[in-house]
Amino acid sequence: MxxxxxxxxxxxxxxxxxxxxxxxRFKNVDKEYVADAIDSTFVSSVGEYVTKFEHELGHYLGVNNVVAMVNGTTALQLALKIAGVREGHEVITQPLTFVATANAIVHNNANPVFVDVNKETLGLCPDALSRFLDQNAEKKNGKAFNKETCKLISAIVPMHTFGLPCKIKEIVEIAENWDIPVVEDSAEALGSKVSSQHCGTFGKIGILSFNGNKIITCGGGGAIITNDDKLANRAKHLTTTAKVNHQWDYAHDEIGYNFRMSNLNAALACAQFTQxxxxxxxxxxxxxxxxxxxxxxxxxxxxxxxxxxxxxxxxxxxxxxxxxxxxxxxxxxxxxxxxxxxxxxxxxxxxxxxxxxxxxxxxxxxxxxxxxxxxxxxxxxx
Ligand SMILES: Cc1ncc(COP(=O)(O)O)c(C=O)c1O
Missing domain, CATH: 3.90.1150.10 (Aspartate Aminotransferase, domain 1)
Structure with a gap:
């Protein structure tokens, strides 16, 4: 058969x-860009390719800020953190997803809550989300709390499964009514759109992955995308070990992460982006x-x-x-x-x-x- x-x-x-x-899929241009990054000796997280990739991707997506990171999982972990997810909070997501979506929630010491998907989009179902919130949540001081656990529901994470856009506009509308930020897991959806707007740009923050199995790859890579300049600056600061900007002094003003994409990976990302x-x-x-x-x-x-x-x-x-x-x-x-x-x-x-x-x-x-x-x-x- x-x-x-x-x-x-x-x-x-x-x-x-x-x-x-x-x-x-690799072409000569991929090798040329990577060789150029090696020749420049800038192979770690400082380098022209990182900035070039962030600018070009931002322009393509029509978004103000891109922060290139080591992979999609850390991008999601950090996106949730800067969106306000903290220990003991709850984060609503879909059960049909790659494990990184749920892991990133737990990496913030928060609890995933699973809500059903649409048969048509394979992504988070707005009706199921609305029903779940109506039945299980209540608003206190403008914030959504789970009635049973009394925990704050601090983010909703829809995922565009296999690159098929989920009903993101409806999801964002419901989330806005409940004052819950949407963090869009667009790891699989670079180039996918709803009407003419790119997936990953509907929520407060979106993330992408450039893992070897994704539509373009730089070996391992990810990005935070957001129109919110403040959040982007915070993401840049935290992903570069929270180092205070200074010509020679080494001071850090909080616990940061070494999550920034390397220039070597960014060179490959730039070359792939041309394709x-x-x-x-x-x-x-x-x-x-x-x-x-x-x-x-x-x-x-x-x-x-x-x-x-x-x-x-x-x-x-x-x-x-x-x-x-x-x-x-x-x-x-x-x-x-x-x-x-x-x-x-x-x-x-x-x-x-x-x-x-x-x-x-x-x-x-x-x-x-x-x-x-x-x-x-x-x-x-x-
Ligand atoms: C839905 C989803 N979220 C997150 C990730 C994590 O991305 P990465 O593998 O770059 O860490 C992936 C892919 O691998 C994914 O498919």
Missing amino acids: YSDLISFVRDWYQTDQLIPLHEP LEGILKDKRELSNSYSLFLKDVEWCDYVKEPEGCTSNYWLNAVITSGKKERDELLRITNDSGITTRPAWQLMSDLKMFKDCQKGELDNAKWLRDRIVNLPSSARNNV
Whole structure:
């Protein structure tokens, strides 16, 4: 039943070798930029490529500030901290996400609370969020507290799953009504938009990842993006060990972090950034082809970008008819050298998070048992 899919993927990538789920694409320009950073001797967190990357990315996203960091996880950890998340607070997020989302909350000594996702966007569901808050939260002195635990709900973290934009406008509106800041986990969504606005720029703060499996990569990297200059300055200060700016003196005015992106990584990031449009274009072509090819098959539905949105199609996804069918597809494709993958296990099922508060998670559970990601790399020869 899946042999046509296997042939389709092999034809697309023109190879008999193992086809990964998502591999990085490197060109000569990548080597040239990295060599230039080495030649400059500025390889750590001070250097022209860091500033260049921050400016170019900010311009592309239409956002005032970008703070380049060592990875997406630390970017999220710090974004939550500067948004005001503290020990003992609660942070609402979705259970269908990569573990880094929930980890970053706990790295701030706060507690994740899991609210259901939409079947269509695979991201946090505004209706479920609204319901959860109406049932479980109350406002005191203009802030939202969990009625049962009496803890402050200090952030909401929606995630744009596989690059598909979630219903971020609706989520931000609900959050504003409750005076809860939104920190957007856009790790997977560079190049994705709602209308013409980039994902990651709707909330108070957004974050991106440039891990090796992401749409562009610098090995390991991340960024905080925000229109709030004060928050950006605070992020820059904290990520560079809270060092007080001085020509030669070494003073630090609080406990900081060594979380700034290195110039060496930033050189690669700049080089990759020059290829972003080409990569997005090739991924869109692949998505159109998958969509067409899978249009009439009975064994799955292809997950298309929500209406009015542009997905970067970081990872293409299908919904199978059930867990048995999902496992069969995973087995047959992986046995044939075509890497496919199920969705992550739900955060609420992991032992570290199983005691966290959660709403009804029917959609997340339904999706968990049915999602399969298909090979999604941009081709090397285009
Ligand atoms: C949703 C999500 N959040 C956060 C991260 C963390 O990014 P990084 O791997 O750069 O730390 C990732 C990716 O890896 C991710 O997919």
